[in-house]
Amino acid sequence: MKIALDAMGGDHAPEATVAGAIQAARAYDLEIVLVGDERRLQAELQKHDARGLPLSIVHASQAVGMEEHTMAVKQKRDASIVVAMRLAREGEVDAVASAGNSGAVMAAALFNLGRIPGVIRPALVTVYPAPPRYYILLDIGANADCKPEYLLQFAVMGAVYAEKIHGIPGPRVGIVSNGEEPDKGSMLVREAFPLLQASGLNFVGNVEGKDIHRDVADVIVTDGFTGNVIIKLTEGIVSFLGKMLVRQLTGTWRDRIALLVMAPGLLLASPGLLLMVPTLRRTRRQLDWREIGGAPLLGVNGVVIIGHGRSDAYAVRHMIRQAMVAVEQRLVPTIQEEIQRTEQIHKARGKN
Amino acid sequence: MKIALDAMGGDHAPEATVAGAIQAARAYDLEIVLVGDERRLQAELQKHDARGLPLSIVHASQAVGMEEHTMAVKQKRDASIVVAMRLAREGEVDAVASAGNSGAVMAAALFNLGRIPGVIRPALVTVYPAPPRYYILLDIGANADCKPEYLLQFAVMGAVYAEKIHGIPGPRVGIVSNGEEPDKGSMLVREAFPLLQASGLNFVGNVEGKDIHRDVADVIVTDGFTGNVIIKLTEGIVSFLGKMLVRQLTGTWRDRIALLVMAPGLLLASPGLLLMVPTLRRTRRQLDWREIGGAPLLGVNGVVIIGHGRSDAYAVRHMIRQAMVAVEQRLVPTIQEEIQRTEQIHKARGKN
Numbered sequence: 001m002k003i004a005l006d007a008m009g010g011d012h013a014p015e016a017t018v019a020g021a022i023q024a025a026r027a028y029d030l031e032i033v034l035v036g037d038e039r040r041l042q043a044e045l046q047k048h049d050a051r052g053l054p055l056s057i058v059h060a061s062q063a064v065g066m067e068e069h070t071m072a073v074k075q076k077r078d079a080s081i082v083v084a085m086r087l088a089r090e091g092e093v094d095a096v097a098s099a100g101n102s103g104a105v106m107a108a109a110l111f112n113l114g115r116i117p118g119v120i121r122p123a124l125v126t127v128y129p130a131p132p133r134y135y136i137l138l139d140i141g142a143n144a145d146c147k148p149e150y151l152l153q154f155a156v157m158g159a160v161y162a163e164k165i166h167g168i169p170g171p172r173v174g175i176v177s178n179g180e181e182p183d184k185g186s187m188l189v190r191e192a193f194p195l196l197q198a199s200g201l202n203f204v205g206n207v208e209g210k211d212i213h214r215d216v217a218d219v220i221v222t223d224g225f226t227g228n229v230i231i232k233l234t235e236g237i238v239s240f241l242g243k244m245l246v247r248q249l250t251g252t253w254r255d256r257i258a259l260l261v262m263a264p265g266l267l268l269a270s271p272g273l274l275l276m277v278p279t280l281r282r283t284r285r286q287l288d289w290r291e292i293g294g295a296p297l298l299g300v301n302g303v304v305i306i307g308h309g310r311s312d313a314y315a316v317r318h319m320i321r322q323a324m325v326a327v328e329q330r331l332v333p334t335i336q337e338e339i340q341r342t343e344q345i346h347k348a349r350g351k352n
Numbered sequence: 353m354k355i356a357l358d359a360m361g362g363d364h365a366p367e368a369t370v371a372g373a374i375q376a377a378r379a380y381d382l383e384i385v386l387v388g389d390e391r392r393l394q395a396e397l398q399k400h401d402a403r404g405l406p407l408s409i410v411h412a413s414q415a416v417g418m419e420e421h422t423m424a425v426k427q428k429r430d431a432s433i434v435v436a437m438r439l440a441r442e443g444e445v446d447a448v449a450s451a452g453n454s455g456a457v458m459a460a461a462l463f464n465l466g467r468i469p470g471v472i473r474p475a476l477v478t479v480y481p482a483p484p485r486y487y488i489l490l491d492i493g494a495n496a497d498c499k500p501e502y503l504l505q506f507a508v509m510g511a512v513y514a515e516k517i518h519g520i521p522g523p524r525v526g527i528v529s530n531g532e533e534p535d536k537g538s539m540l541v542r543e544a545f546p547l548l549q550a551s552g553l554n555f556v557g558n559v560e561g562k563d564i565h566r567d568v569a570d571v572i573v574t575d576g577f578t579g580n581v582i583i584k585l586t587e588g589i590v591s592f593l594g595k596m597l598v599r600q601l602t603g604t605w606r607d608r609i610a611l612l613v614m615a616p617g618l619l620l621a622s623p624g625l626l627l628m629v630p631t632l633r634r635t636r637r638q639l640d641w642r643e644i645g646g647a648p649l650l651g652v653n654g655v656v657i658i659g660h661g662r663s664d665a666y667a668v669r670h671m672i673r674q675a676m677v678a679v680e681q682r683l684v685p686t687i688q689e690e691i692q693r694t695e696q697i698h699k700a701r702g703k704n
Contacts, residue, residue, distance in 0.1 A: 130592065131596060131599075141530055144530055144536075144537060144538040144539070144541075145538050145539050176581060177577075178493055178496055178576065178577050178580035178581060178584075179580075184496075185496060185577070186496040186497050186575075186577040187496070187497050189496075189577075208580075208581075208584050208588075209580065209581040209582065209583065209584030209585035209586075209587075209588055210584040210585065210587050210588035210591070211588065212585055212588060213588050213589055213592040214588065214592070223538075224530065225529075225530050225537070225538040225541075225578070226577070226578060226581060228530035228531075228560075228561065229528060229530060229560075229561040229578060229581070229582065230561065230581065230585060231561070232530075232560050232561030232562040233561035233562065233564055233582060233585055233586070234561075234585070234589055235561075235562050236560075236561055236562035236563060236564060236565050236566070237565055237586055237589045237590070238589070238593070239562070240482065240565040240566070241590070241593065244483060244635070247483075248628070248631055248632070248635055249628075251631055252630075252631055254627050254628070254630065254631070255627070255628050255631050257627060258624040258625065258626075258627035258628045259624070260624075261621075261623065261624035261627060262621035262622075262624030262625070263621075264620060264621070265617045265618060265619070265620030265621025265622070265624070266617060266618075266621050267617070268616060268617030268620055268621075269613075269614035269615075269616070269617025269618050269620075269621065270614075270617070271613065272610040272611070272612075272613035272614030272617070273610065273614070274610075275606050275607070275609060275610035275613060276600075276601075276606070276607055276610045278604075278606065279600055279603055279604055279606070279607050280600070283596070283600055
């Protein structure tokens, strides 16, 4: 198997991408094509002992920056992400992985690979940790305005992804709404509801905001506007609570003195923390997005994995692993089959 | 000033409503009309020393339950919330306060009081604590599907509310979106954006999910679907993090033994906590929704305050205070003036 890595994509490229590719080449049985500025990539490779590893370089003279407009991929014909997609289109590689500008990755994928036959709109998916489990949320930003049929297809693609890549058989599928009852929701949600009910998926109904982090569904479907607000709000609240805690502990002189007064006791208590290390480690691992590494752009006609912009080498390694698993598990052909199956149900219903 | 309290509304009615009314009658200079089952309310009043307080009872033989469908107000003509609204319509009272079924309160208000002239849709507003500040969010569920003009009016009403009731001069108004740039958003948001820019409000642009809890806007406008997801997701995450912490500390036997091992040290450290009490108290007060007590149903032609279903006496007291302040501050006439002003800007723009 051969995977193209957009070696110029991400906040820490190309250091993190090259180091991650080396980790992946050591850990998994695959070939990696580093796409990017040959001279810089050679220099990065020099820093490591990469002899004998199945790594090659395909030169690309340009790169799309993290803050650039999506449409930069139209002007920059020799951008690393564009060249990587071209390799996939020409069958030179089996998958593309990038931690770069996700809008640009999507545009380049659509332009070069197109959609899976039958898919109306591709969707951005995320795997969100909520220990001891995680949930799969889509769309998180590719389609700010959706139609009921899009949401049905997101559900189908999300369920295939959950089953094939995350090994969740018959995943529970829910739809974000502003109430539990089937008659609650925006017009979009109320129209998508019966489509999901008739889809043959394990549809569990509406999921309210308060239940998103509870174990009520494996795949949570929503439009790209709401999905984007959900993931960013979640990040925002966690960061807000952390800051509130720090302010509580160190906001006034009295609080800082209190910490000093408490120091001997806390020191005395600290050996007990050692006993907690296994659980702490497990929780940290469960919260670590880097182990997931990235998520596929669902609906494009090829395996395209998008990683976090702030990916380090470890995250890049797992992003490459995701690409490998998606190819092995036949993610794209399975989505095509399932989309066709759903389409037939839809047509059969229309006739009645 | 005379305020009608839906004495049968809320999870803890009529105990909490009567006790809260007594607190409010003692604290503020106003008359309170308890609307509900006369015999039960008399029995509740007997439990307190309410002699000489400006409290009266207006009998209502029915009540709308918290889980009943909104439309119950149509059948139950003698429900406490309906009778309270009728008192307001007939000018018998200056405002209505209820911790009952908010859908029913809204339906009863619309049916009896109607909308402020010029207002297309009323909105549910919430005041959300994000210490050291709070933010005002609307709509949080009255209108799952919105048009750009609704959002403009929500912004106008929210800004009047922030200024008049919360004393925030020239409040910063933002709109929830899936990106900071003005071209980001659903079609609804992109169409509302220029209306807000031209509104004369202190419009600060798009607010992403991650920034809702940061101090970027005082009034945050969105459709009722997204607003509902935002408040429920926020609650859900806070509760999820709490449960994760408990599981971390007590999930395995080893963790529980660790707590035992740490106990002497924690005990030794605990006096230091006393020094933190002032800050802890302040934070707790800042997080206490009960001090806010409730929020007006913006856009109906009268002061209607909706409190939390789980309101206790203290929250009911503050809900009544909110009603008093809204009347004193001329909330309804000011909204009418501001809606007209915005309408004129809108028309003038249309001519160009």
